[in-house]
Amino acid sequence: MTSGLDHTVRLNRPADFIAIVPYMLGFHPQRSIVAMAFEPTADPDSTARGLRFSVRVDLPDRSEDTPDLAQHFAELLTRNGTERAMLIGYGPGWHVTPVIDAVRGALSDAGIDTIDALRVEDGRYWSYTCPDPDCCSPDGVPYDAGTNPAAAAAVFAGYVARPDRAALEAMLAPAGGQDREQVRAATRDACAEARSLLADEDDRDWYHVGLAQVAAALDRTQAGQDLSADAVAWLGVRLTAIFVRDAAMTLIGRYDDDTHIRLWTQLTRRVEPDFAAPPAALLAFLALRTGDGPLARVAVERALSVDPRYSLAGLIRTALDCGLPPETVCGMDFAGMADEIADKAAQCPDLAQPVLPVGW
Incomplete structure (x- = not known):
């Protein structure tokens, strides 16, 4: 789920809604269905009250999965207090139409009004609610998202629409080349030193270090500087400790969200893949907090691909599946948790120590 744009963008025509979707999702959807949820308004013919959020899912491969998908949409929108929604399906008619019909039915049963339902394919759209052939030709209505004012406004506001979801996933793919070799060597050294320090059995303060x-x-990231291979390796090692990972969350607010997202994106890509679950989960949490559902989903999948039982990633995936609004996360007092986590680290120092992956 993705929250609405935080800039004023006028959406009046079907082409406007189609043009803005890729910027809300962060990529151009394919073989998908998107629901755009609007704030309630006294005027049923107006969308002026604003777009609250959008949610996208893949079109089901099997027709028998369509009822469950439709029910999922209805439950998600109902849980978030939606009264009015726009539906857009991407793909050929044989694939989109049964899904749109099922979702419209489920929304109607849930008391949610469908403003319009569109199908998009090859630069044309079709409306499932407009019976006028002069307005909505059976051959589809051509549109040009590249010249649409809504898309231009989104670009001006700094939003990016990648070609597809694979391009979004590539943002978090492990780095290669010389950097990978340097980080791998630095990680071996950091792990060897960590094992030596752990064997000393002294009262080393792993948490505060x-x-x-x-x-x-975060300071270096805020200053626009990349981390050294040694810094990446040691952070990968340190973040394997639950309390150190949690301590990173207490710095939300002390540094802006963009700084956090840039750091955790860099670490997710640059740490050795076996160490990627903690920074990827932290990235997913920040993306959830800022309303970037697609990035949160991709980051969660990256974390769980490394460790399918990584609990923080599992919790964030559940939040995404349930449509937890970003406002819920934004209301958390992260700085206020610092003393509590520090006290717990003092009581259970083992949970502040690195837990190196097998083979390291």
Whole structure:
């Protein structure tokens, strides 16, 4: 689920809604159905009250899965207090039409009004609600999203629409080349040193050292500087400790969300893949907090691909599946958790120590 744009964009025609979707999702959807949820308004013919959020799912491969998908849409929109929605299906008619029909029926049963329902394919759209052939030709209505004012406004506001979801996933793919070789060597050294320190059995303060390293990395990221291979390797090692990972969340607010997202994106890509679950989960959390549902989903999948049982990623996936609104996360007092986490780290110091992946 993706929250609405935080800039004023006028959406009046079907082509406007189609043009804005890729910027809300972060990529151009294919073989998908998108629901755009609007704030309630006293005027049933107006969308002036604003777009609240959008949600996208893949079209089902099997027709027998369509009723469950339709019910999922209805439950998600109902849970978030939606009264009015726009539906857009992407793909050929044989694939889109049964899904649109099922979703419209489920929304109607849930008391949600469908403003319009469109099908988009090859630069044309068809409306399932407009019976006028002069307005909506049976051959489809051509549109040009590239010249649409709504798309231009989104670009001006800094939003990006990638070619497809694969392009979004590529943002978090492991880095290669010389950087990968340097980080791999640095990670071996960091793991060897960590094992030596753990074997000393002294009262080393793993928690505060780890928190300081995270803060230093955020400082460098905020200044527009990349991390060294050694810094990436040590952060990968430190973040395997639950309390150090949680401590990173207490710095939300001390540094802006964009700085956090840039750091956790960099670490997700640059750490050795076996160490990617913690930074990917932190990235997913920040993306959820900022309303970037597609990035949150891709980051969660990256974390779970490394460790299918990684609990923080599992919780975020559940939040995404349930349509948890970003406002819920934004209301959390992260700085207020710092003392509590520090106290727990003092009581259970083992949970502040690195837990190295097998083979490291």
